[in-house]
Amino acid sequence: xxxxxxxxxxxxxxxxxxxxxxxxxxIVLNHLTSRWGVLIxxxxxxxxxxxGELRREIEGxxxxxxxxxxxxxxxxxxxxxxxxxVIPPRVDYxxxxxxxxxxxxxxxxxxxxxxxxxxxxxxx
Amino acid sequence: xxxxxxxxxxxxxxxxxxxxxxxxxxIVLNHLTSRWGVLIxxxxxxxxxxxGELRREIEGxxxxxxxxxxxxxxxxxxxxxxxxxVIPPRVDYxxxxxxxxxxxxxxxxxxxxxxxxxxxxxxx
DNA sequence: ACAGTAGCTTACCTAAAAGTGCGTACCATC
DNA sequence: GATGGTACGCACTTTTAGGTAAGCTACTGT
Numbered sequence: 001x002x003x004x005x006x007x008x009x010x011x012x013x014x015x016x017x018x019x020x021x022x023x024x025x026x027i028v029l030n031h032l033t034s035r036w037g038v039l040i041x042x043x044x045x046x047x048x049x050x051x052g053e054l055r056r057e058i059e060g061x062x063x064x065x066x067x068x069x070x071x072x073x074x075x076x077x078x079x080x081x082x083x084x085x086v087i088p089p090r091v092d093y094x095x096x097x098x099x100x101x102x103x104x105x106x107x108x109x110x111x112x113x114x115x116x117x118x119x120x121x122x123x124x
Numbered sequence: 125x126x127x128x129x130x131x132x133x134x135x136x137x138x139x140x141x142x143x144x145x146x147x148x149x150x151i152v153l154n155h156l157t158s159r160w161g162v163l164i165x166x167x168x169x170x171x172x173x174x175x176g177e178l179r180r181e182i183e184g185x186x187x188x189x190x191x192x193x194x195x196x197x198x199x200x201x202x203x204x205x206x207x208x209x210v211i212p213p214r215v216d217y218x219x220x221x222x223x224x225x226x227x228x229x230x231x232x233x234x235x236x237x238x239x240x241x242x243x244x245x246x247x248x
Numbered sequence: 249a250c251a252g253t254a255g256c257t258t259a260c261c262t263a264a265a266a267g268t269g270c271g272t273a274c275c276a277t278c
Numbered sequence: 279g280a281t282g283g284t285a286c287g288c289a290c291t292t293t294t295a296g297g298t299a300a301g302c303t304a305c306t307g308t
Contacts, residue, residue, distance in 0.1 A: 098244075
């Protein structure tokens with residue numbers, strides 16, 4: 001039983017040719033699907049968050065990883081960082097347009113995984 | 125300019141609570157987005173492939189990683205393995221229905237990344 | 249005077265993923 | 279009889295993501 005599933009458009013060169021680990025696509029994919037990257041996107045997709053809010057909302061994340069993951073996503077133009085020069089410091093994070101584009105593609109995958117992960121992993 | 129983007133349905137418990145690294149969703153996500161997992165899915169999504177075809181098509185993959193990634197995806201019910209007891213050995217790999225469901229969600233993300241990765245990574 | 253808070257940075261360490269290189273069985277071909 | 283293709287498994291090493299813990303600035307509250 002063949003399932004007719006075609007991608008919207010051809011992806012020339014995605015398989016052919018070399019795939020060094022340093023390929024830009026691989027780098028971005030790693031950032032987006034990193035341990036904490038996904039959770040930060042999930043959180044920010046609900047709306048802007050302050051540093052401390054993210055830290056509390058994403059239980060288990062260390063300050064180091066929150067900082068470095070946020071900086072990575074900021075450098076990728078996926079997360080917008082807005083620091084207000086007040087004391088105590090206040091920093092707000094939100095998704096950029098690019099970040100929303102990314103999460104729009106990432107969330108369906110995450111939803112599917114969340115729905116199926118138990119069935120997939122259970123049989124062990 | 126607010127972009128109105130809502131996820132199809134609520135994802136309760138995806139943010140709240142703890143997120144151990146051993147969470148089933150994280151495991152499956154890691155398998156799907158692993159270095160070679162994505163490339164194998166991309167290849168198999170074009171149709172069934174033999175071991176050697178995958179090895180040649182996915183340049184740079186080592187035999188060890190091809191074998192272990194395929195076994196992981198097979199254990200997850202994403203890839204179907206069909207070994208014919210002939211000499212020399214012949215083994216065909218294809219996507220299961222579940223694998224096609226997964227790739228249907230993964231490919232839009234990969235397409236977007238492929239289109240944007242250069243712009244994202246270039247400014248460094 | 250001292251602790252607490254917000255938002256980090258830095259140095260160090262570990263565990264898991266991936267790479268390297270070897271061996272194997274069986275046969276066809278040169 | 280030597281070489282090479284096919285589909286792997288195993289042992290070892292390297293690389294990298296992530297964890298742990300401490301410190302730091304510039305203030306505020308008690």
